Amino acid sequence: MREAFHDQLDSMFNDLAGICRLVEESVRLSTAALLTGDAEIAERVISADAEVDRARERVEETAFSLLSLQQPVAGDLRTVVAGLRMVSELERMGDLSVHVAKIARLRVPHVAVPDVARPTISRMAEVAEDMVTRVSHIIRTRDVEAAIALSHADEEMDQLRRTSFTELLSADWTHGVEAAVDIALLGRYYERIADHAVSVANRVVFVVTGQNPAAVGS
Amino acid sequence: MREAFHDQLDSMFNDLAGICRLVEESVRLSTAALLTGDAEIAERVISADAEVDRARERVEETAFSLLSLQQPVAGDLRTVVAGLRMVSELERMGDLSVHVAKIARLRVPHVAVPDVARPTISRMAEVAEDMVTRVSHIIRTRDVEAAIALSHADEEMDQLRRTSFTELLSADWTHGVEAAVDIALLGRYYERIADHAVSVANRVVFVVTGQNPAAVGS
Numbered sequence: 117m118r119e120a121f122h123d124q125l126d127s128m129f130n131d132l133a134g135i136c137r138l139v140e141e142s143v144r145l146s147t148a149a150l151l152t153g154d155a156e157i158a159e160r161v162i163s164a165d166a167e168v169d170r171a172r173e174r175v176e177e178t179a180f181s182l183l184s185l186q187q188p189v190a191g192d193l194r195t196v197v198a199g200l201r202m203v204s205e206l207e208r209m210g211d212l213s214v215h216v217a218k219i220a221r222l223r224v225p226h227v228a229v230p231d232v233a234r235p236t237i238s239r240m241a242e243v244a245e246d247m248v249t250r251v252s253h254i255i256r257t258r259d260v261e262a263a264i265a266l267s268h269a270d271e272e273m274d275q276l277r278r279t280s281f282t283e284l285l286s287a288d289w290t291h292g293v294e295a296a297v298d299i300a301l302l303g304r305y306y307e308r309i310a311d312h313a314v315s316v317a318n319r320v321v322f323v324v325t326g327q328n329p330a331a332v333g334s
Numbered sequence: 335m336r337e338a339f340h341d342q343l344d345s346m347f348n349d350l351a352g353i354c355r356l357v358e359e360s361v362r363l364s365t366a367a368l369l370t371g372d373a374e375i376a377e378r379v380i381s382a383d384a385e386v387d388r389a390r391e392r393v394e395e396t397a398f399s400l401l402s403l404q405q406p407v408a409g410d411l412r413t414v415v416a417g418l419r420m421v422s423e424l425e426r427m428g429d430l431s432v433h434v435a436k437i438a439r440l441r442v443p444h445v446a447v448p449d450v451a452r453p454t455i456s457r458m459a460e461v462a463e464d465m466v467t468r469v470s471h472i473i474r475t476r477d478v479e480a481a482i483a484l485s486h487a488d489e490e491m492d493q494l495r496r497t498s499f500t501e502l503l504s505a506d507w508t509h510g511v512e513a514a515v516d517i518a519l520l521g522r523y524y525e526r527i528a529d530h531a532v533s534v535a536n537r538v539v540f541v542v543t544g545q546n547p548a549a550v551g552s
Contacts, residue, residue: 180411186404193398197418204419285512294503296511297518304522 121186122309128178128199129255135171135206135253139213143248143309146216147241150248153220153227161217168210176205181277191326198319205312209248212305228298230291236280237299240306243273247313258324264332273310277303339404346396346417347473353389353424354470357431361466363432365459371438371445379435386428393421410545416537423530427466430523437516446516448509455517456500458524461491465531472535476542481535481536482550491528495521
C-alpha cells in the first residue's frame with residue numbers, strides 16, 4: 117500500500133515536471149512572438165495552452181484519487197496538497213505567457229517592444245524562462261539547494277521591473293502611451309511568472325524538508 | 335464523527351466568509367485611498383493585509399486537520415480541498431487591493447487617477463467591491479443561483495477594461511505616460527479581483543452541486 121502510494125506520488129511529480137516543461141516552451145515561444153512580431157508563433161502559444169489545462173486536470177484527478185483511496189496523513193498528506201497547489205501555479209504561469217503572446221498578436225505587423233525597451237524586456241523574459249527551466253529540474257530532482265537559490269533570481273526580476281519603469285517614464289521616451297502600457301503589462305506578466313516559479317520551488321522545499329524555506333536557510 | 339466533521343466544515347466556511355469580509359474592506363479602503371490620494375488610508379490597507387494572511391493560516395490548519403483526522407472521501411474530500419483553494423484566492427484578492435493602495439501611496443500628494451479616467455476606474459472599483467460582497471454572501475449561504483449570477487458581473491468588468499484602454503489610448507489623453515501606466519495596472523488589478531471572485535463563487539457551486547457551473551446552468 118505504502119509503496120503503491122509513493123509510486124503514484126512520484127508519478128504525480130513527474131507529471132508536474134512535464135507541465136513545467138510545457139510552460140517553459142510557452143514562455144520561450146511567447147517571447148519569440150513578442151520580440152519578432154510573429155502572429156503565427158503567438159497563435160501557437162495561445163492554442164497550446166489547452167494542453168496545460170488537460171495536464172492539470174490529470175494531476176488533480178491523481179491527487180484526489182491518492183487522497184481518497186490512500187488516505188495519507190502528516191507529511192504524505194501535505195505532499196499531495198502541495199502537488200495540487202503547484203499544478204494551479206504552473207497553470208497560471210502558462211496563462212501569463214498566453215497574455216504575453218496576446219500582446220504580441222495585438223501589435224502585428226509591428227513589434228510591441230520599441231528598441232529602447234528591448235534589452236530590459238528581453239532580459240526579463242530570459243530570467244523568467246531560466247527560472248521556469250530551473251523549476252522543472254527542481255520538481256524532478258527535489259533539489260532543495262537549487263530551490264532556495266531560485267529566490268535570488270527573483271531579486272534580479274524586481275530590479276529589472278524598476279529599470280523598465282525608469283525607461284518608460286523618462287523624458288527620452290518617444291514611443292507614446294500605447295507602447296508604455298504594453299511594456300508595463302509585459303513587465304507585470306514576466307514578474308508574476310517569476311513569483312509563481314519561486315512559490316513552486318518553495319513548495320518543493322516544504323515537501324522535502326517539512327519546513328518553509330525561511331526556516332531552512334540561505 | 336460525521337457530525338463533528340460537518341461542524342468543522344461549517345466553521346471553515348464561516349472563516350472563509352470572514353476573510354472575504356476583510357478583503358471587501360480592503361478593496362473599499364484601497365479605492366478610497368486611490369480616489370482621494372489619502373496616504374494614511376493606503377497605509378492602513380497595506381498593514382491590514384497581515385490579518386488576512388493569519389486568517390488564511392488558520393483555515394489551512396483546519397483543512398489539514400480535517401483531512402488528517404477525519405479522512406473524508408468523495409464530496410466531503412472535494413469540499414475541504416475547495417476550501418483550501420478558496421482561501422488562496424481570497425488571499426490573492428487581498429494582495430491585489432494592496433497593489434491598488436501602493437499605487438495610491440506612490441502618487442501622494444497627487445491623485446493617481448486623472449478626472450477623465452475617474453468614472454471608468456470608479457466603476458471598476460464598485461463592480462469589484464460589489465462582487466466581493468456577493469462572494470461573502472455566497473460563501474455564507476452557499477447560494478448556487480447567486481454564485482452563477484456572479485459571472486455576469488465579470489462581463490461588465492471586461493467591458494470596463496476595454497473602455498479604460500480606449501480612454502487612455504485616445505488622442506485626447508493629455509495626462510502622459512505615468513498616469514496611463516497607473517490606469518492600465520489598476521485596471522488589471524481590479525479585473526483580477528473580479529476573476530478571483532468568480533472563481534471562488536464557482537467553487538461554491540461545485541461544493542454544493544458536485545458539478546462545475548457550466549454543467550449546472552445559465
